[in-house]
Amino acid sequence: MTDGRGIGTGLDDEGYFIREGSLERVSARFAPVVAELGARLAQHFGPDRLHSSYLYGSIPRGTAVAGVSDLDALLALRDEPTDDDRAAARAVEAGLDADFWQINGAELLLFGVDRLLSEPERHDLAWFVACLCTPLDGPDLAARLPRYRPTSLLARETNGDLFRSLPGLRERAAAAATEAERTRLTRGVARRLVRTGFTLVMPRWGGWTSDLAQSAEVFGHYYPAHAEQMRSAARAARTPEAYPGLLDELLAGLAPWLAEEYLAVHGAKAPRP
Structure with missing residues (x-):
């Protein structure tokens, strides 16, 4: 049995995580879905609620399979999510899933900025944003976070x-x-x-x-x-x-x-x- 190193180890020469994904890796088939996600987030949330948004998963990694893969996004809100925010997120999820055959469901994660940057989340949600999320819109929270190693x-x-x-x-x-x-x-x-x-x-x-x-x-x-x-x-x-x-x-x-x-x-x- 091999140790599974056939496609790289995801770290730079100093042993820090290389951030996954980029908008450039989104394939032409999924580009309309991502564009519409951005438009609907602006419509349902707006700058007063939404600090920044991010993609994660197979779509920004460029490995998504049309009709099989889902659309995953994280929303950093200016304060903690409310019931209205959650209802808006569910509406965006359902609308995208219904309107685009390319995805097999959509999921939006909602968190307040203060929580994402808090000390308890430094090696959990903050790492997730800094290393596994691709900025879609708004100021990138990764600029306020440290670099990470696989500890x-x-x-x-x-x-x-x-x-x-x-x-x-x-x-x-x-x-x-x-x-x-x-x-x-x-x-x-x-x-x-x-x-x-x-x-x-x-x-x-x-x-x-x-x-x-x-x-x-x-x-x-x-x-x-x-x-x-x-x-x-x-x-x-x-x-x-x-x-x-x-x-x-x-x-x-x-x-x-x-x-x-x-x-x-x-x-x-x-x-x-």
């Missing part, structure tokens, strides 16, 4: 809370009444487990990747006994409908082991308010 602290503060989430994820799986609900949950759980598995070994590997297949291979290099489970999770994260029984298997097997191992290696993520 155990970063691992702990990004994904060291799986143990807290497991009871709720099991409840959601038990309550899922339709195949569509289980498919969505399978995709979300699979993505989270692959991300968590990768960051578990990230400091030892000494690099970064957002590619789920490579993440599973990197993880498997250090934990070969669980490698095939993680590969299955990576496949399900891409095509969850093809793995109808995997959700329960992941929540009963890989997830609790991973949560326990994460605590042993990196410790628990600091609770947030």
